[in-house]
Amino acid sequence: MKLFKIITFLLITQWSISQEYFPNNESIKQTYKNYVAITNATIYISSTQKIDNASILIKEDKIVDIGAGIPIPKEATKIDATGKTIYASFIDVFTEFGINKPQKKGGFNPAPQYNSERNGYYWNDHIRADFNAFQNLNYDDKTAKDLREAGFGTVISHLNDGLVAGTGVLWTLNDNESNATRILNKKISQHFTFNRSAFSNQSYPSSLMGSMATIRQFYHDANWYAQGGSKTKDLTLEAFNENKNLIQIFNAGDKLNVLRADKIGDEFSINYLIKGSGNEFERIDDIKKTKATLIIPVKFPDAYDVSDPLLANQVSLGDMRFWTQAPYNLKILADNNISFVLTANELKNPKDLLANLRKAVALGFSKEKALASLTELPAAILKQTNIGSLKKNNLANFIITSGDLFDEKTTIIENWVQGNRYSIEKLNPTSLKGTYDLTIASEKYDLSIEGEALKPEVKIKQGNLEFATKTTYNEPWLNLVIRSKDTTKTTFIRLNGILKDQVISGNGFNENGTEITWSASKKNEEVKKQDDSKKEDIKKTTPMSVVTFPNIAFGNIEKPKQESILFKNATVWTGEKEGILKETDVLIENGKIAKIGKNLSYSGKTIDATGKHLTAGIIDEHSHIAISNGVNEGGQNSSAEVTIEDVVNSEDINIYRNLAGGVTSANLLHGSANPIGGRAAFIKLKWGYSPEEMLVKDAPKYIKFALGENVKQSNWGDYSRLRFPQSRMGVEQVYEDYFSRALAYKKEWNEYTTNKSKSKIKPRYDIELEVLNQILEKKRFITCHSYVQSEINMLMKVANKYGFKIQTFTHILEGYKLADKMAAHGVGGSTFADWWAYKYEVNDAIPHNAALMNKEGVTVSINSDDAEMSRRLNQEAAKTTKYGNISEETAWNFVTLNPAKLLQVDDKVGSIKVGKDADVVLWSENPLSVYAKVEKTMVDGILFYDLEKENQKNEAVQKERNELINLLLDAKNKGMKTQEPKKKSTGHYHCDTLGEKCRVFHAKYTN
Incomplete structure (x- = not known):
């Protein structure tokens, strides 16, 4: 007995020193091989079907029976779940859980990489269709525990990297088994993103439009390969074709990218399961039209700390609004009958999902749809009938909660995965609630305990004196750390005790470290009923700001x-x-x-x-506003396959600013990073409308070409000496090569079409060469970035050789030197009014250029190439009257009728x-x-x-800002999480901007 006391004392001392006083019950694992019956619970067998006072009988990994009054074998282990609720465990279809990611090549090389580093695979390393998640798994116990405690039992794991990211694996969060048992489907999904691979430095694609073009070409190549078109083996294409019947999941992100992903899907008859970002409500009508099923992250922004008025100015009105609006996204999606499932992806802690979901439910998102979007809907999408609901022969994947899942006080107590029990909290804890007579080393105190069973709130008083107390309760052990009476000193009484027969007693140490004993006896008293009327109503939350089109300052409440x-x-x-x-x-x-x-x-x-x-x-013939994620696709010397039409950004404030400057339409051009750039987009500035609604679809089609310093990379730095061309004569050769290839390509297709036989394989469909043939067939027209007289002459000669004409030379600051030749060729000139000397090749620019070209019969327009200048093109036109002595009417036509003629829309505008x-x-x-x-x-x-x-x-913008700032300050005062104010700067695109996703290091890199 004496030895036992010594051991007990030593253990208590050790606990006190380390402050790890009691064993941790979290995620205790138990495996059962025989029958287990969990009884007397409320069981949701689906999101809409509930059985009261029911039992669930399991054996090994399966549900044997479920319902009220089911027979329970005598040998079954019984677990009483009176007062508890049971739901199917959650399913997350979008995680990177347990994925061994490829190793990125070490070292730093500033030079651009143009070729693939993988032999036998697709030419572009950002396509990784050959990656299989099931072959690259490393089960992570810690992350699995976090996901289980958030309610998840099954997940899809995949590598979220690259344009085609490979396949995903469906497996359970079951620590007790091997991967062979955990894996329910080793190849269930194929994954896509708009992002380059983090494990490759290959330069192409460097923009969103380049990513979209690459994915399109890959689809064409996969079809051609499947028909036997290639003479060489391609492991990437083979893997992709093998997996094309799997669930196709596209990580799009932003609302406009959801529309872009759906657009690609429509082109190739693919119904993607598309992951959004939580801002879908901002374009809800357009999202609805896609009829796509979405994966929605339940991530809401924290309030901004705007207590510093100067820092508060850094936060845009749109970001302040979004803080109030984001929690309503799920309700709005549901109200519009949009199909979606939920994911914890993007959350720092998966446990935050349930807290955020409860907030969404309190704001009107139905409990039934919330539960279904985590259970039966993902199971249905994955065609997995054995998970997502609770019925006979399903996997024993379920959670036990302390009450209604969507009550803010409810906790997840246990998560059962494939019949394995994971305890997160004690199932039936003993509550300490009540008042006690407390004795510590012969001194008397009053002890009261309130709060939840496992989170007791302790108050200790002696007369009018109340002691600060820290409490830890891990049944049956209670630990108290009490600040001493002498408030001038930082000393504490440390007590450890055990609960038995409504008495808590044990040992401890006083302020001086002397061992003491203590006890607390519960008083007999009536149990007080909880006064629910004093509970704070969770629905009393921040009201939702009005959604405008677009959802930023100066947006329209309704589309005009x-x-x-x-x-x-x-x-x-x-x-x-x-x-x-x-x-x-x-x-x-x-x-x-x-x-x-x-x-x-x-x-x-x-x-x-x-x-x-x-x-x-006003019509801006050369604009770079309203473009998303890159104006240049500079990873190759030709990018005819990309199109600005893919990346029109309807949310750009410059649209509204241009309208305020009298601009009604704009020709959105690719930049000048390569000789053959991307295709253009002619839009009307319909502020608040969607990108598709802004496009003028029946307008003639254009493409951007470029000459000069930018395309030969003379201003890109010494490391950019790899890509052809590196000289002006090399630029000419690029055109010769590509048009020769386009003719050969057309010849091959003509031969196939005219001499078609069943045994002959179709030629490879090449988007780039298709576009170049549109030029040769006079179905697409060239706007060419140009400065120097010699190169302008060169391109007109190339056009004459191949039987087409250049439609417009843009910039054309040496146009006055060869205006007669331009007029003879039939090419227009779209120029600046008085920009010069900003780089070497514009040294000969003069402000009389526009007037001199006009005098020779060239159709002349004044363009912007700049988001600021485009707001004052009326003044730029006026400069031509000053320098060129031309009439006001002619000058005005330089920004209205003449650009319309150059764009061949003068019959309309x-x-x-x-x-x-x-x-x-x-x-x-x-x-x-x-x-x-x-x-x-x-x-x-x-x-x-x-x-x-x-x-x-x-005034409305300022009023709304002030209202939101007050709401943000109130949120901070209430103790809500806050984040530092952040200023979002987008910058402006110009011809030479290498933007957002470009990996080429550039002296003028501005993003």
Whole structure:
């Protein structure tokens, strides 16, 4: 007995010193081979079916029976779950759990890499369809424990890396078994992203549009390979074709990328399971049209700490709004009948999923759909009938909770995976709640214990004196650390005790380290009922900010619609032979210019334009606004396969700013990183509309070419000496090579089409060469970045040789030197008004350039190539009257009718003429004046900018900011998590910008 006391004392002393006083019950594992019956529980066999006072009988890894009053074998181990609730364990279809990632090649090499480093595989290392998750697994006990404690029992693990990332494996979070038992399906899914592989330095693709083009070409190549088109073995294509019938999961992310992923899926008849980002509500109608099933991360942003007013200015209105809006995303998706499942991906701690989900439920997301999106819906998508619900013969994968899963006080007590029991908390803990007579070394105290059974809240008093106390309870052990009476000293009483027959007693140490004994006897008293009326209602949360289109400052609460308007008594700059008409009326109806004349009668909306000027909307022939994730695809010397149409960014504030400058449409161009760039996108600046709605689909198609310093990489640094061309004569050879290849490609297809036989294999479909043949067939037109006279001559000769013409030379700052040859070729010039001397090849630029080209009969326009300049193209046009002594009407046509002619849309826009699109701008005075203000801008008869409402918008923005700042400050005061203010800077694209995802090191890298 004496020895036992000594051992006990030593153990208690050790616990006290280390502060690890008791054994940890978390995630205790138990394996049962015989019957186990969990009885007297509320069981959700599905999201909509509940059985009260029911039992679940399991044997080994399966559910044998389930229901109320089921027979239980005598030999079964019984576990009483009275008052508890049982649900199917969660399924996460998007994790990287347990994946052994490939090793990245060591060392640093600043030179770009153009070729693949893998022999026998696809030419692009960012395609990794040959990676199989099941062959690269390392079961991680710690992460598995975290996921189980969050409620998960089954996950898909995959490598989230590369454009085609390989296959995923479906397996359980079962520590007690080998992978052979855990794995339910070793190849269940094939994965895609828009991101380059982190394990390759290959330069291409370097942009989002390049990623999309690469994926498209890969699909074409896979089909061609499957038909026997290749004479060499390609392990990547073989793996991809073997896995094309698996579930196809696309990690898209942002809402616009969801639309882009779906677009690729539609092109190749693939129904992707698409992972979003939580901002889908911002484009809910467009998301709904995809009819895609989504994977939604349940991640909500923390409140911003805006207590410092200067730092508060760093946070955009859109980001403040999103903090209030994000928790409503799930409800909005559900209300729109969009199919989705949930993932803990992107959460730092998977346990946060349940807390966030409860918040979403409190805001109106139904409990049934919340539960289904974690259980039966993912099981149905994966075609796994043995998980996701609780029924006979299903895997014994379920969680036991202390109550309703969506109650904020409910905890997950146990998680059973394949019949293996993982205890997170004690199933039926003894509550210490009550009041006690406490004696510590003969001194008397009052002890009261409140709170939850496993998280007791202890108060110790002696008279009016209350002691600060830290408590740890791990049944039956209780540990108390009590601050001493002498508040001038930092000393503590440390007590360890055990609960027995409503008495807690044990040993400890006083302030001086002397061993003492203590006990606490429970008083007899009535149990107080909990007053639920004092509980804080979780629904009393931050109200959702209004969603605008786009969901940033100056967005529209509703998409503007067409309206009929009569502009009265304006000075009308027709841009046609009628010239400038004084005191003239213009009627807009059904998105068109309906009538032009004096004293027009109209009963509808009328705007008095007396003393004001009405013009056609400005057309920017060379713009780089409204583009997502890179304006250049510079990883190769030709990128004809990429298109800006894929990456139109409808959320760019520069759209609104351009409207305020009178711009109604823009030709969005690829940059000038390579001789043959990407295809262009002609858009109308429909602020708030989707990218697809902004595209002018029936407009002639264009492509960007480039000459000069940028394409030969003379300003890219000494390490960029690998890619051809490296000289101006090399640029010419690129064109010769590619057009020769395009002709050979067309010949091959013509021979196949005309001499088609069943035994002959189709030629390989090449997007790049298809586009180049469109040029040769005069179905696609060239806008060429150009400066130096010699190169401009060269490209016209190449065009003549191959039987087409250049449509536009853009920049063309030496155009005045060969304007006569340009006119003879039939090429237009889109130039700057007075930019020069910003690099060597523009040293001969003069401000008279536009006027001199115009004099020789060249169709001339003034463009921006800059998000700032595009807001004042009216003033840029005015400069040509100063330098070139040309008329005001001609100067105005440089930014309206002439760019429309260059883009071959002058039958629709560019002038005020009956039947043309109602793209019109009302100016306060002569539009060429520096004092002129845009008062109204209409696109297709829709009013997108109105100066009269601008002050109201500014006031509304400021009011909303102040309201959100107060909400954020209130959130901080209530103890909610906060994050530091962050300023998001997007910058502006120019021709030479190598942006976002580009891995080429560049002296002008700005992102």
